[in-house]
Structures are given as structure tokens and as C-alpha cells.
Amino acid sequence: xxxxxxxxxxxxxxEKKQSVEEYPxxxxxxxxxxxxKMFALVAWQDDPLRINLKCDPDEAHALRxxxxxxxxxxxxxxxHWNTVLLDGSIEKTVVLEMIDAxxxxxxxxxxxxxxxxxxxxxx
Numbered sequence: 477x478x479x480x481x482x483x484x485x486x487x488x489x490x491e492k493k494q495s496v497e498e499y500p501x502x503x504x505x506x507x508x509x510x511x512x513k514m515f516a517l518v519a520w521q522d523d524p525l526r527i528n529l530k531c532d533p534d535e536a537h538a539l540r541x542x543x544x545x546x547x548x549x550x551x552x553x554x555x556h557w558n559t560v561l562l563d564g565s566i567e568k569t570v571v572l573e574m575i576d577a578x579x580x581x582x583x584x585x586x587x588x589x590x591x592x593x594x595x596x597x598x599x
Contacts, residue, residue, distance in 0.1 A: 480562040480571070482506075482520045485527065488572060489516055492579050494597055511590045515582040516575065517552075524563040526550070527571075529578035531558050539574070 489495055489508045492515075498507045501517075508516040517528040531539065533555045539546045540558065545565045549557025560566065560574060583591060 479524045479564040480568070482518070482525060485518060485525060485562070486520075488575060489518070492575075494594055495579075510579060510582055511586050511594055513582045513586065515578045524561055527560050527562060527575075528552050528557050529560060529574050530556055530581045531574070531577065532581065535577070 486497070486506070490497060492508075492510060494510055495515075496509050498509060499505065500507055504519060504521050506518040506520045507514055508518070515530055519526040528549050528551075536548075536556065536558050540548070543560075543566050545561040545563055547559045547561070548554035550559040552559070558574075560571060562571065583594065586594065
């Protein structure tokens with residue numbers, strides 16, 4: 477399996493409806509948000525890349541036991557966030573599913589008005 481490149485990962489993250497990229501923690505950490513709430517953080521200058529993703533606590537623990545490249549969220553709430561080392565050891569489709577799950581969890585946690593506004597917006 478091949479390692480991720482930032483350009484491809486960035487494209488996948490920005491394809492999410494109303495996803496925006498910001499650098500609130502400095503130039504080394506790309507943060508991806510929907511409606512002002514973070515769903516991913518990428519250490520884009522690391523080799524291999526690292527991405528923090530929100531996760532259901534039970535799912536987070538399951539993923540950590542299944543994949544050596546999935547660890548408790550670095551500098552995050554370790555119950556709700558995982559750090560995934562994108563070293564090629566996890567199939568890209570599985571990583572994309574983790575990204576989808578993170579995005580969907582954040583959207584689900586938005587205020588009802590924001591969810592309705594998001595639903596009404598085009599990508």
C-alpha cells in the first residue's frame with residue numbers, strides 16, 4: 477500500500493460539504509471544519525502524514541485494537557479522537573470511512589439550526 481500525500485488527503489477533506497481549511501495552531505497543522513467545528517487536523521509536514529479524527533468512543537477503541545497506526549488522539553480528548561498514522565498500513569478506503577465518520581459525528585453534534593442551514597447549502 478502507498479502512503480498518503482497531503483494534496484490527495486486535502487482534496488478528500490475539502491470535498492466534504494462546506495468544509496473549510498484553517499491554520500489556527502500555526503503553519504504545521506491544517507484544521508478542517510464544518511460550520512466552525514473541527515472534524516480533522518492534519519500534521520501535513522510530517523512524514524508519514526498524521527491525521528486526528530473524531531470518533532465514537534467504542535469505535536475509537538475498536539480501531540486502535542485493529543490497527544497499530546491508530547492511536548489515542550494526540551493533544552486531543554483521547555476518548556473521542558484518534559490519531560491515524562497514514563503510513564500505508566491502512567487501506568485508503570478505510571481511512572476515507574474514518575474521515576466520513578468524523579465529519580458525520582461533528583455534523584450530528586451541530587445545533588439544529590446549523591444542521592438545517594448545512595442541509596440547505598450546496599457543496
